[in-house]
Amino acid sequence: MSLVWVYAVRDGDADDPPAVSGVDGERPRVVAAGTLGAVVGTVADEGFDEAGLAAAMEDLARLEALARAHHAVVVEAGSAGAVAPVRLATVFRDDEAVVAMLRERADEFKAALDRVRGRREWGVKVYADTRAGGDDSPAPAPGDRPGTAYLLRRKADRDRGAAGRERARAVAESVADAAGTHAVDVRRFALQDARLSGRNEEMVLNATFLVDETQEAEFRAAVTGAGDGATVELTGPWPPFSFATADPP
């Protein structure tokens, strides 16, 4: 028995499935209904049923393999035209179920394809030293009153920390504003833990933008020119994962 993994939906007359391996090493194919085509792959039920997928989500190596394969197929699926990516780990029982879904949600997919046509997603992350304070002069330390000295030092540290965080936030917003000027839409992700980035600086912005292809040069220039004193990281282009739905997920 097998199951059907869905990668993405695109305008469906083209019968040229992506030429990359899918999540189960399979060759992706296209299931069409009306003017829409779902890029799908036949996967084993073992490992891809509900229990198998739930287990995969807890297994980093397996999760990574699934994510990278899913991403690669969606990238290929969108290489020739608009593509509406489907959430990772969406599995149907058979092609008939996929066709029924395409028919039922045709309007939604057409709207999604229209929204992202000619546009790509770009990630912008900003890292800043949130501890960097303005005034580094030590707090006055009356030697004969250690308790007061301690409290004053703590207060100075706290003030510096607040100023640093405030400045980092301002930098983040200035980058977001600069990028947003040349973008159609924006989504914000949770800030990534410093342990994941491996950086000393703290992430202060983790946003992703939907950018018209005609605006990409301006977008990139704006992002590159912003963020004085901070590290700005641009990723992409991504398939429009974050903009496949009208509202923020």
Place this chain on the structure above:
Amino acid sequence: MTLAHPDDELSLVDLLDRLLAGGVVLTGEVTISLAEVDLVHVSLRALISSVSTLAVGPDPGEGDGA
């Protein structure tokens, strides 16, 4: 400012930001879906625990005699 050049390989956490929170969500009787599971939470738990595992270097008790 500095424009960092990310590694050629996409960072997994950037990928998961998009793949687990984005994309069209399809659910229904005909679908096997994990939509009801908090995927982001689940995956971050997996990520963090793996990072913590990597971060457990030498025993901090050793060579710390100063």
